[in-house]
Amino acid sequence: MQVDRDVTVYLSATRKSAPAELREYYAAFEELYDKKLYHQLTLEINKFVALPAAAPFLVPLYNEFVSEWQKRMNQLSLVLFVTKASRTIKDPGQSLAFLDIQVERLRELPDERGPFVLATMEAAHIKLVSSDFEGCKKSIEEAGKILAELSAVETVVNASFYRVAADYYKAKALYPLFYHNALLFLSSVxxxxxxxxxxxxxxxxxxxxxxxxxxxxxxxxxxxxxxxxxxxxxxxxxxxxxxxxxxxxxxxxxxxxxxxxxxxxxxxxxxSMPFLTQKLCLMSLMESVFRRSKEERGRLPFSAIAKDTRVAVNEVEHLVMKALSLGLIRGSIDEIDETVSVTWVQPRVLEMSQIKTIRDRLAEWSGNVKEKVVALEKEGLVDISAAAE
Known part of the structure; x- marks a missing residue:
């Protein structure tokens, strides 16, 4: 098959007018297209896109050349190419329209869910920077449902989804959702x-x-x-x-x-000082419980909690009830004796000082066990040497 005449004219004309460093690529495009070597052609396109000098040529390259054989191109590579090209369009509306062509085309291809999500999220990014928050939210919801159904997806798709979702939640000051998605983005790059x-x-x-x-x-x-x-x-x-x-x-x-x-x-x-102060009190309570032994946790005086958390004694009950309702600790409150019994504290990542606390507690436990075993041996109830054998 001969190369389409319009494509030939475009590639030949652009090769002559393009910067020297790009001309070899246009020659390769024409040759590989003529031989139907679409995989190799895609690889050449990927190399071309990475060149800074290629930026002004990306949109024309799609319109005049890539669009002619895009169905035979790896669809993820195609979306990445179109995304890069869309960023060279200064007008947000035109940039979005350029991307939406791929979104709508891929919507009809059930086997290309990953590329569809990528195109949708990159379009959502443009909506976000254009202050179309509702449109961005709808795109996030649609793409999120698809991702939840996919058993495996390329990391670049995940990265795009979590990046745009995090940016949206940041703009809306939805801190927990931003935090969650921002960390997932970092895990994808x-x-x-x-x-x-x-x-x-x-x-x-x-x-x-x-x-x-x-x-x-x-x-x-x-x-x-x-x-x-x-x-x-x-x-x-x-x-x-x-x-x-x-x-x-x-x-x-x-x-x-x-x-x-x-x-x-x-x-x-x-x-936000009132909120931060209360949050610190709750985390101080968790730390106070964590540092204590199982026996001490069974009967924690209000006065001890007040000292560790810097709250008044008459506010301790309210603080503990808050911690219980949030699931930070489990236990019960004795209002008469003004004590708290804690059976569980939410696990956390530990700093070195907290790890030292665990080490000291294990050492103390080991020492207590050893003392009891030695005492039992003296009473003739346990033979340590026989147990060791």
Whole structure:
């Protein structure tokens, strides 16, 4: 088969006018298309797209060439190409229309669910930056249902979905949903692919959402994630310290940071002080329970809880009831004796100081067991040497 005449004219004319570094690609496009080597042609397209100089040529390349054989192209590669091309269109409406062609085309292809989700989410991104929040939300919901039904999907599809979803929830100040989706986005990409600036921005946004998110009392996944290290040597290092203070229920550290100039320059945090204070009290309660032995947890005086959490004794009952209702702890309250019995505390990611607490507790338990066994041996009830054999 001979190359379509219109395609030949386009490729030949563009090869002559394009920058020198791009001309060889147009020659390859024509040759591979003529030989029906669509896989190799797709690979050449992928290389071409990665070149900065190719940006102004992407939309014409699709319109005049790729659209002629797009059904034979790997559909995921096609969507990635069209996405890159759409970003060169300055007008958001035209950019969205360009992407929507693929969304509607792929909607009719049941075997291309992954590419459809990718195209839908990239279109949703344009809707979001154009302040079409309702349209973006509908796209997220549609794509989310499809993803939930797929047993496996390419990481680039997941990354696109969670990136746009996180951006939407950030714009809506829905902190828990942003936190969840932002972490899932990071699990779908390599940190090496993110710039230093983007790492700091994402770590900053995640830290704020962890602090301000209603119901977020366990952000150990963020504390363990290397993205948080990007704040260490930045102007937002204090925010990282604040996260660790919350995780360990450190009232002194929180008080110090909350009076710092960096904190006071954050109106969002300053205006949220009542919420942050209550959240810290709850996390201090969890830490207080965690540090104690099983026996001590069975009868915790209100006075001890008040001391650890920095709340008045007459407010302890309300604090504990709040923790019970949120599922942070399990147990019961004795209002007459003013004690609390805790049978379970929500698991959390531990810092070194908390790990040391567990180590010391295990050492104490081991010592107690050894003392009891030795005592039983002296009474002739146990023979340690025989047990060892």
């Amino acid at each position: 390599s940190l090496d692919d993110l710039s230093s600036v983007e790492k700091v921005e994402r770590a900053f946004d995640l830290s704020l959402s962890a602090l301000l998110g209603d119901g977020l009392y366990n952000f150990g996944e963020l504390l363990m994630h290397p993205i948080l290290d990007s704040l260490t040597n930045s102007s937002s290092a204090w925010l990282r310290q604040l996260l660790f203070a919350f995780n360990s229920g450190d009232n002194d550290a929180f008080e110090k940071i909350s009076k710092s100039g960096d904190f006071l320059k954050m109106p969002l945090l300053v205006s």
